[in-house]
Amino acid sequence: MFERIYIEEAKRRPGETVTIAGWVARTRDLAKIKFIVVRDKTGEIQVTVKDLGLYPGEGLGREDVIAVTGKAAQSKIANAGVEFFPDRIEVVNKSRQPLPVDIAETSQSELETRLNWRFLDFRAPQTRAIFAIQNRLLSTFRGWLTENGYTEIQPPCIISSASEGGADLFKLPYFEKDAFLAQSPQLYKQMCAISFEKVFTVTPIWRAEKFNTPTHLNEVRQMDIEQAFADDEAVMKVLEKILVHMLRDVKEHCPEELKTLKRDLVIPELPFRRVTYTEAIEMLQRAGEQIVWGDDFTKPQEKRMMELVGKEAFFLKDWPAAQKAFYSMPYSDNPEVVHAFDCIYGGIEISSGTQRIHVPELLRERISKKGLHPENFESYIEAFAYGAPPHAGWSIGLERLTMIVTGKDNIRECCMFPRDRERLTP
């Protein structure tokens, strides 16, 4: 294998004989001179071929892989930057022509076509920008939590029963038994938090929901924390802090990517406003909406409520018990209301969380109240019988967060290999 350096580095070392390698972005032929723009992960450079004998006999097409040995030099044309003068051009691997998707102008290709040719689409500047930002979000998330004493956990993906008693699970034969794909790491992160105290995970989850919408996928990745000796307010504080930290990090480290995506990222102010469900209902009623306490918000009401709150990011908290999972801790003085919250950012719910019930008897009572059967949840309930501290947690969808940060309106853009009702490939 030839030794090569990145284009970015070659530009910093003019006059030195080096080898660069990458893809042909475009070519231009003049009578006595040829230009090849070569691209690698660090950028592009123009290769100026004056000795036409160096030019490959078979010609060059877009996305051909080439290695060029030569020297970089400041261009004599003002503002043209650095060009590269070759001593040798080697064709490493030819690309079939024409290309099935337009890499230079993502917008020219339909999303479905781009997803069909995802490996080529990964070379498009817009797509690269999305995943560069997703990378920052992930590494900043993990980095902050690790620095702050959280233990990374590895919840199982194959489970024996529905963790939240819900439907929409993918079922599979597991040797002699039936098993399911986890729709949430809920029980597992609770089991870890009641011993490790502060835990986090980034893990795939699956929901066998039949509908196909621009904001849903059947396989997504969740970024979760769970924390002992914490109530809902304690983990809301962690959420707002880490969210702003991630957004600031993207703004600082991905200015080029945000520019490519024409995205002006607004960093919300700390602390986020806390709006109770009851306040939200009253706000809507005053604005003339037909809604009463206990109702869920319709989509237009949700939108209206966000306008009324008027903040880039806020918490909607203290929900009616009926609208949240059975394991949500009820207020001791008003068991119809639970310690549960949603975090709304950029007009979308990006996270929800609760303080969990850590007392077995109360858990049994609340399961029954939901019309479910405690005997179906015995192993879940038993986990809290041996010294479970109070605990709380939340979950952010990685792809959904990426959508909002990058300003995309189809979640498929923000998942490398999306899985929906129709799509199982590539």
Place this chain on the structure above:
Amino acid sequence: MFERIYIEEAKRRPGETVTIAGWVARTRDLAKIKFIVVRDKTGEIQVTVKDLGLYPGEGLGREDVIAVTGKAAQSKIANAGVEFFPDRIEVVNKSRQPLPVDIAETSQSELETRLNWRFLDFRAPQTRAIFAIQNRLLSTFRGWLTENGYTEIQPPCIISSASEGGADLFKLPYFEKDAFLAQSPQLYKQMCAISFEKVFTVTPIWRAEKFNTPTHLNEVRQMDIEQAFADDEAVMKVLEKILVHMLRDVKEHCPEELKTLKRDLVIPELPFRRVTYTEAIEMLQRAGEQIVWGDDFTKPQEKRMMELVGKEAFFLKDWPAAQKAFYSMPYSDNPEVVHAFDCIYGGIEISSGTQRIHVPELLRERISKKGLHPENFESYIEAFAYGAPPHAGWSIGLERLTMIVTGKDNIRECCMFPRDRERLTP
């Protein structure tokens, strides 16, 4: 929720009135004084109760969760460290008694029992040490790769067909189609590397292997890299560097955990010795073993070969094509041998990798030669038709690496929630 500080911090702030909270590790009753040893994630402290009116009326048992407000003070008994004098003791949540597993002395409980009560087992010092080390391995792995310009990728878990043409896949109904759980991110990391150039992932994979052994699980996590413009030697260099980096990091940051596990971690010297398959066969033949070129090593031969090489870590490379996957790049001057390697560390194969074939025609030829049908691999082959650079990669099993580093001989100890033929819970 009460505000509490960690025990470690309370010890550093003697004389201040603070609240600590955690689990009752053990208690001791003398006539006029009671001792409670409280444990949290940062350590233990002895609470000395002189005013017996403070002691909870119902008594205290192991793993009861309590919060104690009071002051830390240097003990008057030499070498006894810091003790805690309470003003108030609150019982937060009682534990059922007796405990189903022994937390203080892991060895007293059978592994199966410990796994059945995994959330309690997470409180045992040995188990905590294993996962503290696994955490370091993971964060150091990701950190090093991120710093060195690798992009984290998210390969899909549900796939439409067998990526390596192998058997032992878990099959599941996916709406109107059949799908499989990925047994490897192979194709996906290749598709990413031929565009992003340097990629990594930590991802779950599944193998529906029927046998139940101490070193196999049906769900594990793989740590993978894939790199463009790289051959096998280039990624072997990355592997030995990152492995030594991870081991040094564990040795430096987890001395207490290694002590708990009675583990003396040997850091292998760089560079690792490269032993070719042919040399290994000759070595064994000279040592009197019945083996000829082309044979696979029997278990005893493998052990013998490791003794003959005599290194803590080494590469076994240049394998016969017949023993490696169809996508392994053959040597141009000897197509019976491929650019493939295993990395042996501590007597166990912890990683294997290859330079991949990036030329569609060669890929078709090699698939046929294996007795497989290229038409079943068309979408895989097509991915290399549009400008694929040469590329190579490898994979480390997270749980297997944790086993070797922690000196455990059952992989179940090194997986938070192991899945094997029999075990689907917790």
